[in-house]
Each structure stands twice: as structure tokens, then as C-alpha cells.
Amino acid sequence: MLHYVSQILPSLLSGAWMTIKIFFWTLIASIPLGILASLGLTSKIAPLRWILKFYVWLMRGTPLLLQLIFVFYGLPIIGIIFQRYDAALFAFILNYTAYFAEIFRGGFQSIDPGQYESARVLRLTRGQTLRKIVIPQVIKIVVPSIGNETINLIKDSSLVYVIGLGDLLRAGNVATARDVTLLPLVLVGIIYLLMTAVATYVLRKVEQHYRAWR
Amino acid sequence: MLELKKIKKQFNGRTILDNFDMQVKDNQITTIVGPSGAGKTTLLRCISGLEKIDSGSFTLDGKPFDPANNRDNDNVIGVVFQDFQLFPNLTVLDNITLAPQLVLKQSKTDAEKRAQKLIDQLNLTGKEGLYPYQLSGGQKQRLAIVRALAMNPKILCYDEPTSALDPDLRQTVEDIILGLKKQNVTQIVVTHDMEFAKNIADQLVRVEPIKA
Ligand SMILES: Nc1ncnc2c1ncn2[C@@H]1O[C@H](COP(=O)(O)OP(=O)(O)O)[C@@H](O)[C@H]1O
Ligand SMILES: [Mg+2]
Numbered sequence: 001m002l003h004y005v006s007q008i009l010p011s012l013l014s015g016a017w018m019t020i021k022i023f024f025w026t027l028i029a030s031i032p033l034g035i036l037a038s039l040g041l042t043s044k045i046a047p048l049r050w051i052l053k054f055y056v057w058l059m060r061g062t063p064l065l066l067q068l069i070f071v072f073y074g075l076p077i078i079g080i081i082f083q084r085y086d087a088a089l090f091a092f093i094l095n096y097t098a099y100f101a102e103i104f105r106g107g108f109q110s111i112d113p114g115q116y117e118s119a120r121v122l123r124l125t126r127g128q129t130l131r132k133i134v135i136p137q138v139i140k141i142v143v144p145s146i147g148n149e150t151i152n153l154i155k156d157s158s159l160v161y162v163i164g165l166g167d168l169l170r171a172g173n174v175a176t177a178r179d180v181t182l183l184p185l186v187l188v189g190i191i192y193l194l195m196t197a198v199a200t201y202v203l204r205k206v207e208q209h210y211r212a213w214r
Numbered sequence: 215m216l217e218l219k220k221i222k223k224q225f226n227g228r229t230i231l232d233n234f235d236m237q238v239k240d241n242q243i244t245t246i247v248g249p250s251g252a253g254k255t256t257l258l259r260c261i262s263g264l265e266k267i268d269s270g271s272f273t274l275d276g277k278p279f280d281p282a283n284n285r286d287n288d289n290v291i292g293v294v295f296q297d298f299q300l301f302p303n304l305t306v307l308d309n310i311t312l313a314p315q316l317v318l319k320q321s322k323t324d325a326e327k328r329a330q331k332l333i334d335q336l337n338l339t340g341k342e343g344l345y346p347y348q349l350s351g352g353q354k355q356r357l358a359i360v361r362a363l364a365m366n367p368k369i370l371c372y373d374e375p376t377s378a379l380d381p382d383l384r385q386t387v388e389d390i391i392l393g394l395k396k397q398n399v400t401q402i403v404v405t406h407d408m409e410f411a412k413n414i415a416d417q418l419v420r421v422e423p424i425k426a
Contacts, residue, residue: 118299121262122313122365123290132312136303213303213345 001183008175008184015171016191018085022157022167023195026092027150033093034100035135041105052101059098065159067091072163088160096153103145107138140210147203154195168192215239216261216279216369216400221270223253223260229424230256234270236419238369241398243391245411248421254404255296257421258371261402262291274368287318292367296374298358300346306333306357307342310364318365325364332360336390352383359390363399370394371402376410388413 040052059067072087082090111134119129158169172188175181216238223231230253238244246254259265261272263281272279274289281291301309310332311325320328333339336356346354355375362370372391376384384407391401391414405411411418 112299114295114297114299115301117264118293118295118301120264121291121293122361123285123287123317124313128316132316133301133303140303214347 004179004181004183005187008179008187011171011175012168012184012187012191015166015168015188016195018160018166019154019157019168020195022088022092022160023154025089026096026153026157029089029093030096030100031146033097035104037097037101038104038108041101042108056098056101059095060102064091064095064156065162067095068159068163084160084163084165087163088165092153092157096149099149100146103142103149104138106145107142108134110141111137136210140213143203143207143210147200147207150199150203151196154192154199215275217273218261219271219273221257221260221272222268223256223265224268225256231260231267231421232424234421237417238400238402239417240400241395242416243395243401243403243414244417244419245415246402246404246419246421247406247408247411249423250406252421252423254406254421255373258293258373258402258404261369262293262371264293287365288368290365290367292362292365292370294355294358294362294370294372294375296377298346298354298378300354300357300361302346305343305345306338306349309346309357310361313361314364329360329364332363335393336360351379352386355379355387356390363394367399369400369402371404373404374406375403376405376407384410 037052037056040048041056043049068088068091071082071091072084075082115133115137116129119133124132158167160167161170161173164170168188168191172184175184218234218236218238221231221234221236222229223234234257236244246257248254256265260267261281263284266282272281279289284291301312304312307326307329310329311320311322314320314325314328315322318325330342333342336359338353338356338360341349341353341357346357349357355378359370375387375391379387388410391403394401403411403414
């Protein structure tokens with residue numbers, strides 16, 4: 001059995017690498033974009049607010065699976081063609097940015113307006129106020145929700161299966177179908193558990209870091 | 215000297231301040247008294263530029279002055295808010311040195327040296343590394359005062375400095391305000407506490423509610 005495991009492990013790990021890449025780039029892009037979008041959602045410019053509200057509504061109200069299919073199989077019909085990997089990243093970033101935007105919007109709204117005023121009488125610029133005062137407080141508030149979404153993202157990444165990308169789930173499924181054994185799928189489950197465990201650990205560290213103050 | 219001439223301020227068509235005149239003399243304590251809802255906080259917010267006035271004018275040392283668009287770092291109007299509005303994510307020391315570094319472009323060492331003087335003077339020694347939530351009410355207030363003083367304000371304003379404190383801390387606030395006066399800090403103190411006002415005031419200004 002060990003021999004078999006060592007045989008299929010390389011393909012599983014290369015699938016896991018794809019999963020990690022999608023996870024990582026989605027997170028790296030969606031969090032800052034989510035912050036920007038959340039600022040837009042609370043902006044004084046009404047059209048900007050409407051557009052972003054519509055975007056968030058659309059992304060949260062339809063399945064990520066549909067969005068993925070739409071980007072990869074749908075958009076080519078109107079001449080927009082993505083490589084599989086690009087399509088996956090595009091759909092994931094678009095989707096997760098919307099979720100993060102909602103989370104950050106809630107975070108920003110729970111900041112006492114007095115914080116902006118006290119920063120203002122101290123002559124801080126808007127950018128300084130956001131960077132030094134507001135965003136750290138927002139992050140502290142949103143870390144638990146961001147954490148949930150992060151764990152979701154690891155699992156959601158398996159949806160790229162549908163556009164034929166060679167991720168962890170596909171690697172396991174291929175091996176199971178070929179060798180008629182459950183083992184690859186069990187291994188896939190274990191690798192997902194490991195990845196969520198690492199993410200949970202990192203998130204706990206971040207939460208601890210923000211526990212220094214209240 | 216800060217002079218207010220015919221200041222008018224309305225909220226949704228309701229007049230809060232009408233043709234309000236006032237002079238704030240240098241190195242003095244000007245107290246603003248009046249019943250709750252009279253517009254004392256509003257007046258302070260106009261002076262510190264947090265609210266735009268509807269008409270009237272300000273002069274500072276004889277020159278026209280617009281608190282709402284005041285970028286001159288020699289003319290800072292400091293504010294100690296009623297609820298202090300300390301920055302919870304920053305330590306005591308960082309609360310104080312943030313703006314001097316970012317706005318007045320003081321070096322970190324410089325800002326910390328100046329902060330330390332104020333910290334010692336207002337009895338916060340040893341608290342430098344704590345976060346605001348770890349301070350008592352009185353300590354929070356003193357931190358708010360130090361944070362404002364670190365910007366070398368032309369005028370330092372307080373909104374109801376006795377309201378968030380235990381009665382036995384009232385004397386301490388009095389001592390602090392009178393102590394700063396000796397160091398030639400020009401101060402405006404809003405309060406509805408007449409006795410407190412009389413104890414500290416060089417000048418007492420009344421704000422009366424305007425009947426609709
Ligand atoms: N932003 C605002 N919008 C509308 N009304 C306000 C606002 N701020 C204060 N007011 C009203 O102005 C009046 C004076 O308020 P305030 O200046 O806080 O009084 P004081 O500090 O003397 O108790 C009150 O009736 C209050 O409801
Ligand atoms: Mg008030």
C-alpha cells in the first residue's frame with residue numbers, strides 16, 4: 001500500500017500545488033480589492049456605490065460554479081477567451097472580492113466616527129487615518145469572518161475541476177477511477193485537512209496578534 | 215487672540231448659534247457654559263473646524279481664519295473630546311507621537327522625547343507601553359490632553375472634561391487646566407458644571423438655547 005501511495009503522491013501533490021496557487025493568489029488579490037470595493041460601497045459617489053452594490057449582489061447571489069463556467073465556457077462566445085488557470089483566478093478573485101467587500105464594509109461601519117474626527121483635529125490626512133487608525137481596527141473586527149472565508153476558499157478551489165484544471169480533487173479522482181481504489185480520495189481528504197489546519201493555525205496567530213489591544 | 219464674529223450655525227434649518235460673538239484671549243481660560251442642548255459642543259466643533267459655519271467669521275491674531283480649512287501647523291486647534299477618542303490600536307506613546315511624526319515631521323526620537331516630558335508632567339509615567347483599554351478614566355483623559363498638547367496647539371479645547379469622570383477626579387482636571395495656564399496654554403473649556411467653570415475661568419461665556 002505504501003508503494004501505491006508513493007506512486008500516486010506526486011500527481012496528488014502537483015494537484016495540491018495548483019490548489020494552493022489558486023488559494024494564494026485569490027487571497028492576495030481579493031483582500032486588498034475587497035478593502036477598495038468596501039470603500040467604494042460606502043463612498044459619497046452614488047453611481048460608484050450602485051455599481052458596486054450590484055456587483056456584490058450578483059457575485060453573492062449566484063453560485064461560484066456558475067461564475068466559473070460563465071467565465072471559461074460562456075465568455076468565449078462573445079470573444080473573451082481565458083486560459084483555464086486565468087479563468088479560474090479571474091472568477092475566484094471576482095467572487096471573493098465581493099465577499100470580502102461586504103465583510104470590510106461591515107468592519108468600516110462599526111468604526112466610531114469620532115475616530116475620524118480625532119484624527120482630523122490632529123491633522124492626519126485621510127490616507128494616514130485609514131492606514132494607521134481605521135484599517136487596523138477594521139482588520140481586528142473582520143479577522144474571524146475573513147478566516148471563515150479563507151477556509152471556504154480552500155474547499156471552493158476544488159470547483160475548478162469543472163473547467164478541467166488539474167487541481168488536487170481532479171488528481172485524486174483520476175487515480176481512483178483508474179486504479180479502482182478509494183485510497184486516492186482518502187489521501188485527497190487528508191491533504192485538504194492539512195491545508196485547512198495550516199490556514200487555521202495562521203489565522204489563530206493573526207487573531208492573537210490583534211488581541212494585544214481592544 | 216481668537217475672535218468669533220456673528221457666527222451662525224444651523225442644523226437642517228434649525229438655528230443653534232445665531233450671531234454668536236466671542237473672544238478667546240491668549241493664555242487665558244475661556245469657559246463656555248449653558249444648559250444641555252444649548253449648542254456648546256456645536257460651538258466647539260465650529261471652532262475646531264469639525265463643523266462648517268453658515269455665516270460669520272473668525273479671526274486669529276487679527277487675521278482671517280477658517281477653522282474648517284486650516285492647514286497651518288502653527289495654528290492647530292487641539293481638542294479633548296468628551297469621550298476622548300483615543301486610538302485603541304496604538305500604545306500610549308504611539309497615540310501621542312503619531313501626529314507629531316506624520317504631520318509635524320518630527321523624528322521618532324524627537325517626538326518621543328517631547329512626549330516623555332508631557333507624559334511625566336501629566337502623571338502618566340510608566341504607562342507608555344500600555345494600550346488605552348488598560349488605562350483608568352482619568353488616565354485616558356490625561357492621555358487625550360497629552361496627545362493634543364503634543365501638536366503644540368494654538369488653543370486647546372475641552373468638551374465637558376468633568377462629565378466622564380468620578381467626582382473626586384474633578385479637582386485633578388482643575389489642577390491640570392490651571393497648571394497648563396501657567397505654561398501659557400490658551401484653553402477653551404465647555405462645561406455645564408457652573409461651579410467647575412467658575413473655579414477655572416478667566417472669562418465665562420454663556421450659550422443659550424435658541425427658541426425656534
Ligand atoms: N449633527 C447634528 N445634526 C443635527 N442636529 C444636531 C447635530 N449636532 C447637534 N445637533 C443639535 O444641536 C443642538 C445643540 O447640540 P450640542 O451642541 O451638542 O449641545 P450641548 O453640547 O450644549 O449640549 C441639539 O439640539 C442637538 O440635537
Ligand atoms: Mg455637549
